[in-house]
Amino acid sequence: MGWVPVGAFDEADRRATTRAHRRMSTYLRETFSEFDWQFPTAARCDLEAAAHPPDARAEPVALIDHGVTERDARHWDFALVVTPADLRSYFTSYALGVPSQAVQGAALSTARLDPEAPPAFPDDQSSPDDAERHDVLGRRLYALAMHLFGHLGDLDHTGDAADFMFAPQTVTDLDEMRGYDYEAQEQLRAELRDVADVRLEETGQYRHQRVLFYLRAAWQQRSDIRNAVVETRPWAFPLRFSRLTTAAVSTQVVLLTTAEAWELGMSQPLGGVVLLSVGALGATSAYLLKRQHLLDRRRAPRLSEQRVKTAASVTTAVGLGMATTYALLFVVTLALSLAFFSDALVEGWAASVTTDGAAPGWGHYLSLAGFVAALGLAIGALGASFEEQDYFRHVAFADEET
Ligand SMILES: [Zn+2]
Structure with missing residues (x-):
């Protein structure tokens, strides 16, 4: 020590x-x-x-x-x-x-x-x-x-x-x-x-296979990584990053009060919305990791177990934080769209979605919620990139203020 x-x-x-x-x-x-x-x-x-x-x-x-x-x-x-x-x-x-x-x-x-x-x-x-x-x-x-x-x-x-x-x-x-x-x-x-214990880099295994080294080291330390992620409380990200939340919620409100967004969202196939959502989660997490310099380790290019643990922990924490934001946007969109928009209004806004003039079903509402949440998350990530870098790193790395 x-x-x-x-x-x-x-x-x-x-x-x-x-x-x-x-x-x-x-x-x-x-x-x-x-x-x-x-x-x-x-x-x-x-x-x-x-x-x-x-x-x-x-x-x-x-x-x-x-x-x-x-x-x-x-x-x-x-x-x-x-x-x-x-x-x-x-x-x-x-x-x-x-x-x-x-x-x-x-x-x-x-x-x-x-x-x-x-x-x-x-x-x-x-x-x-x-x-x-x-x-x-x-x-x-x-x-x-x-x-x-x-x-x-x-x-x-x-x-x-x-x-x-x-x-x-x-x-x-x-x-x-x-x-x-x-x-x-x-x-x-x-x-x-x-x-x-003997560290992976000390055994000489996977010395020239960077990807295998990362996977092996992350697997060996999976419980440590889980504990470290829990300490950063990624589910509190939407509360702690006000710019992320503001940008995401603004996008959500604008989309929900726009007829074209309803039509566009409801007409997407569910599979496409799932793909869009997964893509948005991955892309926004990667963008924030890069933009907030969370993985910067230029000074020590050597492979080491400790650095794999740090990188895996912070990547997982950011991913879970963005997933929490996505889930919140999804649930709130679904609840608002079901509670405040009458069937007659929705049929008018999304006329092309159903062929026989019937009211849109659950699948349509889920598509809409996923679509709005994915777009909200993308704009939210742009907002989060304006969070002060020291603050972002503090939330991502510090476990508590004793
Ligand atoms: Zn303490």
Whole structure:
């Protein structure tokens, strides 16, 4: 497990990080003694790439990205990126740390862990208060690191305030967190056994067959990939991406109030609508993956299990997010078209659809709903491409804001 310091550390941050690092290595070596643990620290680097000048808050996913680059280069299993800068948060008022199961990395900030401001007399370096402060800061950072590590091992939150997996509401909650319970330890042990296994790229198999390597690695890690996808909650995409939803719903409303759209939609064969829908799902997902740079890994062209896991997780998450949007559009279109449009009106609008002048049947309504949903999804994807890239990556990669 590699530690990656990013940003300008002051004395307190530096000492706290050293303490947290030492405590974590002691705890993990004692608790999971069957594994050969190593805790290297990367060279410190500056924040520029990850910070936004207006509020100087660091972008968690950019930090994690940096950690992943180090991880890939040095063959680590996990990367913990520590920064003294405050983390940018999107869904809560602040974030102490952000884990990402899909990339097996996490970002931690010491900015809000400090128990008090620096002493009034800075030359009094050795005052007991100062030592106490470093100690508290170190213990908090340690508890936070253990909490995030638990998330990387797919642990859930518990209600026990003395457990590492307690969801801290305030910074002082971190002071109470002491260890994992028995069940969590067993679950972590199983996860770690997986991680410690020989990796596919180390066996030398499929070295020159990229596609086979991808398929094999994705299959081997299928449960990890599923867990990582669940953590990103793709079914919440329509709620989280307002531009996607706005564009899709606008398209839907315009089509539903246009006679020609009814005629066109209802006259499509069901098979054609299914094909159109599958095509729209695939094309919009691919477009967003490309447009939002979700698969960018130019820096490390080497094949690796970890990168297959990341790519498969994020691709599946985006695909499911778009499928959720499609399903919502489909159901809402079907409900609206059945509820608000009288048979007489529909017969007038879609006169050419039925030959004997009868009212359109279920098949026609399903065709219409599929047709409108597919077009709505396509326009929605154009809207989603205007979502801020940092925000999109945050939703796709960050599991929570701790
Ligand atoms: Zn948590």
